[in-house]
Amino acid sequence: MLSSTGSSSTGTTKDGAAAGKGAGGDTADDRTSGLGPFEGLEREVRLVIRRAQSNGASIAQRVHPELDASAYPLLAHIAERPGARGSDLATFFGVGRATVSRQLSRLVELGLVERTVDPDDSRGQRITLTPDGVDRFERARTSRVAMLEGALATWETDDVAQLARLLNRYSADIVAWKQNLR
Numbered sequence: 001m002l003s004s005t006g007s008s009s010t011g012t013t014k015d016g017a018a019a020g021k022g023a024g025g026d027t028a029d030d031r032t033s034g035l036g037p038f039e040g041l042e043r044e045v046r047l048v049i050r051r052a053q054s055n056g057a058s059i060a061q062r063v064h065p066e067l068d069a070s071a072y073p074l075l076a077h078i079a080e081r082p083g084a085r086g087s088d089l090a091t092f093f094g095v096g097r098a099t100v101s102r103q104l105s106r107l108v109e110l111g112l113v114e115r116t117v118d119p120d121d122s123r124g125q126r127i128t129l130t131p132d133g134v135d136r137f138e139r140a141r142t143s144r145v146a147m148l149e150g151a152l153a154t155w156e157t158d159d160v161a162q163l164a165r166l167l168n169r170y171s172a173d174i175v176a177w178k179q180n181l182r
Contacts, residue, residue, distance in 0.1 A: 062140035064110050071103055075129065075137050078113060083126040085118065094178070112136065 035043065056069030063072060077092060078084055090100040104127060107113040112133035118124035129137060152160055 059140055059144060062143055063136045064112060066110060067112075068103070068106070071107060072140070074100070074103055075107070075112065075133065076141070078127055079129055079134070079137050079141075082128045085124050085126060087124070089127070107133075 053069070056072060060067040060069045060072045063075065073093070074089065077089060081088075086100050086104060087097060089104075090097045093100070104113060104115070108115065111130055113127055114130050115125040115127055118126050
């Protein structure tokens, strides 16, 4: 992220000293030196995805001991958009309706979501979190936010907000690009 001085928060400080050493001791600049901007981005996105996947099981376990890691993003989306339809979820996540239907059935079995008939189309269903699902999801989300606050405690809040905006823009542009391929 760029700080207010325009230098990378994981590169060098104003006086040229190394800053923002990662867990492996390398700075982001060390890891991506010699790479073009898109190659560097691919590397960092790959690492973010891998780290998110490795944390997915523990996050899901915080919601429910029998919850699959891939279900947490589905729960988060339903929490943000109560009354979503299964077809909307499949489109949003870029998976088949059958995949979403299986995951929703499991979430219903666990008592985390409920399906109701869509008042606008009796063939469809609207999906919402149950009260227990809301409580469990909020506890897990609060824990995840606290983890981010701890891990990024040295960051300026404007840098965190900028990262969120850029990730949102990245996601929207990737979705739009994929839709244009069809």
